Amino acid sequence: MTSWIDVGSDADIPLRGARRLLIGQTPVAVFRAGDGALFALIDRCPHKHGPLSEGIIHGRTVTCPLHNWQISLDTGHALGADTGCTPTLQVASRDGRVLVDVAPLMLAAS
Amino acid sequence: MPVTPRARPRPNSRPRLVVIGNGMAGCRAVEEILALAPDRFAITIIGAERQVNYNRIMLSPLLAGDKTFDEIVLNDASWYADNGIELITGCAASAVDRDARRVELEDGRVLPYDALILATGSNPLMLPIPGMDLPGVVTFRNVDNVETMLAACGKGGRAAVIGGGLLGLEAAAGLARNGMDVTVVHLMPILMERQLDQSASYLMVRELERRGIAVLLEAKTAAFEGRERVEAVRFDDGGVTPADLVVVAAGIRPNADLARECGLDVKRGVVVDDALRTSDPSIYAVGECVEHAGLCYGLVAPIWNQCRALASTLASDGALAFKGGETGTKLKVSGVEVYSAGLFAGHDRQEDVVFRDAARGVYKRLVFDNERLVGAVLFGDADDGPWYLSLIQSGASVIDQRETLIFGRAVTEALAGANPRSAVAGWPDTAEICGCNGVCKGAITNAITANGLSTLDDVRAVTKASASCGSCTPLVEALLASMLGEGYEAGPAVKTVCRCTPYGHSLVREQIIARRLTSIPAIMQELEWTTPDGCASCRPALNYYLLCAWPGEYEDDKHSRFINERAHGNIQKNGTFSVVPRMWGGLTSPAELRAIADVADKFKIPTVKVTGGQRIDLLGVKKEDLPAVWADLGAAGMVSGHAYGKALRTVKTCVGTDWCRFGTQDSTGLGVRIEKFMWGSWTPAKVKLAVSGCPRNCAEATCKDIGVICVDSGYEIHLGGAAGLHIKGTEILCKVATEDEALEVIVATTQLYREDAHYLERIYKWMARVGLECIRLRVIEDAAQRLALFERFVRAQTYSQIDPWAERARGVDSDEFRPLTPALTEAAE
Ligand SMILES: Cc1cc2nc3c(=O)[nH]c(=O)nc-3n(C[C@H](O)[C@H](O)[C@H](O)COP(=O)(O)OP(=O)(O)OC[C@H]3O[C@@H](n4cnc5c(N)ncnc54)[C@H](O)[C@@H]3O)c2cc1C
Ligand code: SF4
Ligand code: FES
Numbered sequence: 001m002t003s004w005i006d007v008g009s010d011a012d013i014p015l016r017g018a019r020r021l022l023i024g025q026t027p028v029a030v031f032r033a034g035d036g037a038l039f040a041l042i043d044r045c046p047h048k049h050g051p052l053s054e055g056i057i058h059g060r061t062v063t064c065p066l067h068n069w070q071i072s073l074d075t076g077h078a079l080g081a082d083t084g085c086t087p088t089l090q091v092a093s094r095d096g097r098v099l100v101d102v103a104p105l106m107l108a109a110s
Numbered sequence: 111m112p113v114t115p116r117a118r119p120r121p122n123s124r125p126r127l128v129v130i131g132n133g134m135a136g137c138r139a140v141e142e143i144l145a146l147a148p149d150r151f152a153i154t155i156i157g158a159e160r161q162v163n164y165n166r167i168m169l170s171p172l173l174a175g176d177k178t179f180d181e182i183v184l185n186d187a188s189w190y191a192d193n194g195i196e197l198i199t200g201c202a203a204s205a206v207d208r209d210a211r212r213v214e215l216e217d218g219r220v221l222p223y224d225a226l227i228l229a230t231g232s233n234p235l236m237l238p239i240p241g242m243d244l245p246g247v248v249t250f251r252n253v254d255n256v257e258t259m260l261a262a263c264g265k266g267g268r269a270a271v272i273g274g275g276l277l278g279l280e281a282a283a284g285l286a287r288n289g290m291d292v293t294v295v296h297l298m299p300i301l302m303e304r305q306l307d308q309s310a311s312y313l314m315v316r317e318l319e320r321r322g323i324a325v326l327l328e329a330k331t332a333a334f335e336g337r338e339r340v341e342a343v344r345f346d347d348g349g350v351t352p353a354d355l356v357v358v359a360a361g362i363r364p365n366a367d368l369a370r371e372c373g374l375d376v377k378r379g380v381v382v383d384d385a386l387r388t389s390d391p392s393i394y395a396v397g398e399c400v401e402h403a404g405l406c407y408g409l410v411a412p413i414w415n416q417c418r419a420l421a422s423t424l425a426s427d428g429a430l431a432f433k434g435g436e437t438g439t440k441l442k443v444s445g446v447e448v449y450s451a452g453l454f455a456g457h458d459r460q461e462d463v464v465f466r467d468a469a470r471g472v473y474k475r476l477v478f479d480n481e482r483l484v485g486a487v488l489f490g491d492a493d494d495g496p497w498y499l500s501l502i503q504s505g506a507s508v509i510d511q512r513e514t515l516i517f518g519r520a521v522t523e524a525l526a527g528a529n530p531r532s533a534v535a536g537w538p539d540t541a542e543i544c545g546c547n548g549v550c551k552g553a554i555t556n557a558i559t560a561n562g563l564s565t566l567d568d569v570r571a572v573t574k575a576s577a578s579c580g581s582c583t584p585l586v587e588a589l590l591a592s593m594l595g596e597g598y599e600a601g602p603a604v605k606t607v608c609r610c611t612p613y614g615h616s617l618v619r620e621q622i623i624a625r626r627l628t629s630i631p632a633i634m635q636e637l638e639w640t641t642p643d644g645c646a647s648c649r650p651a652l653n654y655y656l657l658c659a660w661p662g663e664y665e666d667d668k669h670s671r672f673i674n675e676r677a678h679g680n681i682q683k684n685g686t687f688s689v690v691p692r693m694w695g696g697l698t699s700p701a702e703l704r705a706i707a708d709v710a711d712k713f714k715i716p717t718v719k720v721t722g723g724q725r726i727d728l729l730g731v732k733k734e735d736l737p738a739v740w741a742d743l744g745a746a747g748m749v750s751g752h753a754y755g756k757a758l759r760t761v762k763t764c765v766g767t768d769w770c771r772f773g774t775q776d777s778t779g780l781g782v783r784i785e786k787f788m789w790g791s792w793t794p795a796k797v798k799l800a801v802s803g804c805p806r807n808c809a810e811a812t813c814k815d816i817g818v819i820c821v822d823s824g825y826e827i828h829l830g831g832a833a834g835l836h837i838k839g840t841e842i843l844c845k846v847a848t849e850d851e852a853l854e855v856i857v858a859t860t861q862l863y864r865e866d867a868h869y870l871e872r873i874y875k876w877m878a879r880v881g882l883e884c885i886r887l888r889v890i891e892d893a894a895q896r897l898a899l900f901e902r903f904v905r906a907q908t909y910s911q912i913d914p915w916a917e918r919a920r921g922v923d924s925d926e927f928r929p930l931t932p933a934l935t936e937a938a939e
Pocket of ligand 2: 773774
């Protein structure tokens, strides 16, 4: 099952930037890499729950603002020597709108 | 309206095939059908344009004057006649009656069909802004548009091209060739953002500028203005640029009007299956008007595949289905070769390999997904594009060639099986190693053998290779290593900025000035960064270096700043922020304290604490509350304390002669004066100051970055203390007699530190690296240099002494503080 919600326009997610939103109690971060690709992750670092949406984005990686763990935007996995994983969500851009599939969150809630 | 005479009598038995759209896809589809079954259909093509089918891709050379119309015709009148095709030009189809299987033309004629092909292409996007219909505002899609542009060129003057995609850049190049003064206006920060990344875009901007074309990025057009015809373009920030001609090339939209009106399934384009069939089994669609598996296509390569598949459906067994999918795009944009292929996102563990050749203006980026190559962007040298595409499409493992792939096909194949680290050893002798001094590989290897060279410096001395910008140093070292084996010991490695570059901070800072590099992509290209957009270590450093080198000119890149500096507060462990307003020299007032108390109540701020820097910290502020908190503090006269920045933090003071019986000078007054002069400036690492009124040193000035100890005869200026992770007492830089001199020395020293230190290097570390003597020579002994440093600081302050809190309270950068608010669930399936 998928459940897409419209989280904003393409222009709302700047290049090498991120925006945060709440789905129920869960913070979700929507990122745009330098090559324009969109990603969505639960906005919690696997280390100590730092807000990944506030990190610096480079390549397809975000560096957590709290202790500099590097998290892959593709997989949510911590890179390098660190281990841990943040759940990813599907994201798509359609007709200028950014859509996120929040079905996994709704499943978890129910 | 010319109608070609029927060449052959049409046997009534043949099914009637009608094609709407006499463009590239429609005619190619007909050609493919004729090739399979020349006599299957009685064919009619309806075209809204006056001309026979011509090569739309060649409109740019037509505009540039490199081609004539006759040279770009694809199917001349005799082709239609020879193949018995009835051609109707200059007349659009206005409706399709599916029940009666008839096409209605705008002149009232009606054509029955057995099979219908929609090949209506796309329409240029119109901007929903005032003035779009003014004379002199044109789009770029057909021969008529080109004629309008050429007529305008005849009068000379200025042209604005709205849209920095493929079409816009082609139009700009053509207009410039015709002598117009051209400005390209692009909404995004990157030109051709579908095909290029930031680095390639930087090269493209440079190339256009070389041709005299100006480029405005991130500029949103708000209106076209003029009385009788267009005279100017207005932007949403109020800026205006004059223009006698405006070309709108802001994108295209599939032209699916007819299909929609007759009730076919239409999303963005006319929806078709793998056989190019629409939701009506006797109607087909092909070309840019089509949507297949959720994708619309805007380039001819995939469209040719559609035409073949459609012909297979209509004139054969339909075995050749259209599969869509990835194709490479090779483009020549105003003479520059650009190639992009494959995917750049959405895969597991993708990794980039980047190659830059600054001298030749070449940029290549390969994207790997584990063992496979999945994407490529090439700029300036696109010869290997199709080869990369074949590797992408094959999906085979390239793990063995991964190290050499980026050097191209020739090198990879020559080195297959060889040690990848000695890639350069396998290069031909004629391969250029040092671009600055034009030294090729053979010259270096010969010199090494003939002169028995064994160090990098030897090679530099004899051949000049790597003696200028140094960017080829790793190559020269690799050559030495491959020839001398164990006998070669690399020199002491410089500490590099980060893993994206072989260079250290000092070299990067020198090169920024020497080569006038004014943007992060420029540095990354010219210094041959190995990643597409750096990392969390180098980007903040480069952003600071540029800010320091080009005050007022360089535009701060907030996405290259740590969150604290981007949000102007300190992030806390739970994601909230702390707010520390400035208290000049540690002084505050009842009014300020009241405002702080009110803010703490109003925004339910959980913790209020006195800091070590003599001010007050409000902890636990929600990010979305920050602008409102700042607005309230600002109303009481307070500004940002920069407690979150690599910036001037506090100037701690004691009460000095104002109150203390030991005071020798007005230490509070001097501290306030210094802080008012220096606040707002960005520095390589945080800078903390203190002024004590006598050697009892109540302000603890001797463990600060810069400290002042007042004495009866004047002021001792201290430098390089630390009281954090490391504890270090200051050293005395000098002694001066007056407050003015004290300020001048402190400011000049800070500026030297700003210009010279490595990013994140505190003053005490910088001092240990360059030596106190060296600092003294430049700031104390050399009065002229001191004054110049002082003046550069003052100039930089005119751009940085703007309260970032007040700006954001007014709404600047509001997206940073506003969470997204999702709309209601759109669709659950
Ligand atoms: C300036 C320019 C440069 C380009 N450069 C490149 C390039 O370098 N590489 C590349 O791959 N692609 C390039 N393209 C894109 C390429 O030209 C198109 O992908 C291709 O032309 C699409 O073919 P089509 O038949 O779908 O549309 P078109 O070629 O546009 O043909 C559609 C035709 O249908 C007609 N029509 C529309 N509605 C009706 C109607 N109701 N009745 C009758 N007729 C109708 C239109 O007038 C038009 O003649 C370029 C395009 C332009 C404009
Ligand atoms: S440093 Fe000297 S002048 Fe300042 S408060 Fe202490 S004793 Fe007084
Ligand atoms: S919470 Fe992300 S690195 Fe520690």
